Amino acid sequence: MRILIVGAGEVGSSIAASLADAHEIVVLDIDGERVESLQYAHDVLALTGDGTDLDDLIDAEVERADVVIASTDDDETNLATCGTVKTVSDAFTIARVKNTTYLETWRRHRGAFGADFLVCTDLLAAQAIVRVIDLPTARDVDPFADGSVQMAEFEVPADSPIAGQTVAEADRFDELTFVAVIPDGADCAEVPRGDTLIEGSSRVVVVGQPPSVREFARAIDPDHAVDEVEDAVIVGGSTTGALTAELLAERGITPRIVELDDGRARDLAERVPAATVLSHDATDPEFLAREHVADADVVVATLGSDERSLLVALLAKRAGATRAIAVVEQPRYVDLFETVGVDVAVNPREVTAEEITRFTRERRAENVAIIEPGGAEVLEVEVDDESVLAGRPIRDVVEDLPEGVVVGAITRNGEYVTPRGDTVVEVGDHVVAFVRANALDEVTSKL
Known part of the structure; x- marks a missing residue:
């Protein structure tokens, strides 16, 4: 697949890096230094140019592109590029x-702005935050199969009841599959076997x-798990903060919002009437x-x-707050914050x-979650005759x-099927599988 990415900032560069091994990637950016840096760092064709300039798009052979991703930091530039x-x-x-x-x-008029799909950065961040809030002790949560399947990543505390157990010993939960274990300091996720040891400070991914x-x-960290979050404090009335408050209010949680600016605080009180704004x-x-x-319960x-x-x-x-979640604008700070x-x-x-990456898996993946480090993925596919x-x-x-590759879950006609060795997969089933990065290209062509 030929993919043209307009914008070589953090989002565009991240997308280019994750797709370069499996696709023909062309990147267009107005910053010549950024283009040169990307060209040396990854196996991509990087060009200097403006995505809203038709001549520059033609120079990038846009007519040959299967997918165009407009990922600059300016909304209007991205929409104009698509048009x-x-x-x-x-x-x-x-x-x-x-915005x-x-x-x-776009949701009211699909195809508006010339865009076949829109991704809203602030909304996606708010949704990610709320999913983590909904599952206390989790580091990352992603829904699959219309919400009937969850992928969750946890860090195992040193004093966790399962620290020191093997996967076979820890695997005592109905309708749950261990799909990856990431030892502390490892550079990639391991596919677990029954005798794989779960050490303290390691991470586990379950489906x-x-x-x-x-x-x-609840079992992995009983001291910090709560059945339901009742008290959530959001500090900062940014767009992401406001959207997070709205999503929490929809779940019946009355959030408290702390905003220093008086005018912004008044606006938030009107926008999220269910919240207490300070x-x-x-x-x-x-x-x-x-x-x-x-x-x-969470700040x-x-x-x-x-x-x-x-x-x-x-x-x-x-x-003394039970959990703290922070929005981090610089990706390089993520590990520092958690450390x-x-x-x-x-x-x-x-x-x-x-x-955005999920739209590049030959358009067959229903959903994708990326597991770091190593770039492994949990993906959902609908099984067809091929x-x-x-x-x-x-x-x-x-x-x-x-x-x-680990098959983590199957849904059939909306019903959950626990995958076992003798489980026969049928056409129309939705399969959620963990796939290591080095196997992605081959696996996505076969599933």
Whole structure:
């Protein structure tokens, strides 16, 4: 597949890096230094040019592109790029936007702006935050099969009841499959066997029905697990913060929003009437004590500044809050935040890149979640007549697939099927599988 990416910033570069091994990638950006850097770093054709300039698009051979991804940091540039592309190409166009108004317009009129698909960075970040809030102790959560299957990633505390157990010993949950184990410091995820040891500080990735995943979440860290989040504090009235508050309110949770700017606080009170909005500086320890932030089930820092978000998250943890989640604008800071005490760091650009990536898996993947480090993926496919899975038991299929593949879940006519060696996969089934990075190209062509 030939993919043209307009914009070589953090999102565009991340997408290019993840797709370069399997596709023909062309990147167009107005910054010559950025183009040169990308050309040396990855196996891509990088060109200097403007995605809204028809001549530059033609120079990039846009008419040959199967997919065009407009991923600059400017909404209007991305939308104009998609509209320009459609004048000379039948490529599938994807635009990245931050303004939810554009997304709402596009949803009412599919194809508006010349975009076949829109991804909203702030909304995707808010949805990722709320999924993690919904599953206490999880680092990452992604829904599959219309929500009937969940993938969740957990870090195993050193004092966890399952630390030191083998996968076989820990695998005592109905309708749950261990699909990956990532030892502390490892550069890639391992496909677990029954005798794989789960060590403290390692990470595990499981796939299963939501009730079983929740039961596992409680078991992995009983001291910090709560059945339901009741008290959520959002610090920072950014767009992501406001969207997070709205999504929590839809779930029956009354969030508290702390916003320093009085005018913005008033706007938030009108926008999210279910929320309690406080206009104050959240870095004030006396304020945190007075508002009982120590009693909060979760504190979300979305201040738009990585430094301030880190400070607030750490102050909340120090005050006694159960969990702290921070929005991190710079991807390189994600590991740092989690190392120094933030429970989960969410980078909107990484979330956006993951959403866009799923459209490049030969258009067959229903959903994709990227597992770091190593770039492994959990993906969902609908089995058709040409799939190597069709009509065969899973144990027989394994011989035709490369190492590094685990079938984690199956849904059939909306019903969950626990995958076992003798489970026969049928046409029309939705299969959720873990695939290591080095096997992705081969596996996606066979499933």
